[in-house]
Amino acid sequence: MSEKRKQKVLVVDDEQDIIDILTYNLEKEGYEVETANNGLLAVKKAVSFFPDVILLDIMMPQQDGVETCRQLREIPELQHTFIIFLTARSEEYSEVAAFDVGADDYINKPIKPRALLSRIAALFRRETKKEQDSTRIQVRDLIIDRSSYTVIQSGKTVILPKKEFELLYFLAKSPNTVFGRDELLQNIWGSDVFVLARTVDVHIRKVREKIGDDxxxxxxxxxYKFDLN
Incomplete structure (x- = not known):
């Protein structure tokens, strides 16, 4: 890996054999790995380890993955950490809940290590491309700065989790252009991640709650469209 530092991955699962096999494959690929076997421990380790990626099981003792993800997304230093859910559950509501609290991807068990490594690499590639396209947009009292992932409205900083920010920025850079849900899913979440259309509606609602309906x-x-009128 040609990075100045090793990219960090926090593996969170209550099954030791899964932790062992993922740790082995990640370290072999060049990642620095830390582990946790429950949600409470995961939050504690994340605030000291500052991972680039968190692989998070849903069904765990003490605290499940959905609540753990919600807590992680409230930590400013982890706003842009990739969170990938690993789960044996295939119900639609579990997937919706995962994306609603800020997941970047959702992978069903049994985990195929090579496929997982490819998904992680794809997330980093998309992020690098977005960083290369960094710019600043200002509309009325709203400033959207892609280079620093910040939103300022009337002089005050508005905190938006990563996917909410990317959705706002994508719409704002093409004002008055209408984008369908499928197009937004493709551009924000990517073609290699299966996300329900409802996830777009949820994120739009959350953005509106923070910057208003205008x-x-x-x-x-x-x-949806970003309206300049």
């Missing part, structure tokens, strides 16, 4: 307009039956 910027993102719903075009009934079509999708």
């Amino acid at each position: 910027y993102i307009t719903t075009v009934k039956g079509v999708g």
Whole structure:
């Protein structure tokens, strides 16, 4: 790996054999790995380890993965950490819950290590491309700075988790253009991640709660647009 430092991965699962096999494959690929076997320990380790990626099981003792993810996303230093859920559960509501609390990806068990490594690499590639396209957008009292992932409204900083920020930025850089849910899913979450269309609606609602309803307009039956009017 050609990075100045090793990229860090926190593996969180209550099954030791899964931890062992993922740790082996990640370290072999050049990642620095830390582990936790429950959600409470995962939060504690994350704030000291500052991982680039967290692989997070859903069903765990003491605290499940969904609540753990919610807590991790409230930590400013971890706002841009990739969180990938690993789970044996295939119910739609589990997947919706995972993305609602800020997951970047959702992979069903049994885990195929090579496929998982490819998904992680794809997340880093997309992030690098976005960083190369960094720019600053200002509309009325709203400043959206892609280079620093910050939103400032009327002089005050607005905290947006990573996916909410990317959704706002994507819409704002093409004002008055209507994007359907599928197009937003493709551009924000990527083609290699399966996400339900409802996830877009949830993220739009959360962005509106933070910056108001004046910027993102719903075009009934079509999708959303960033409105300059």
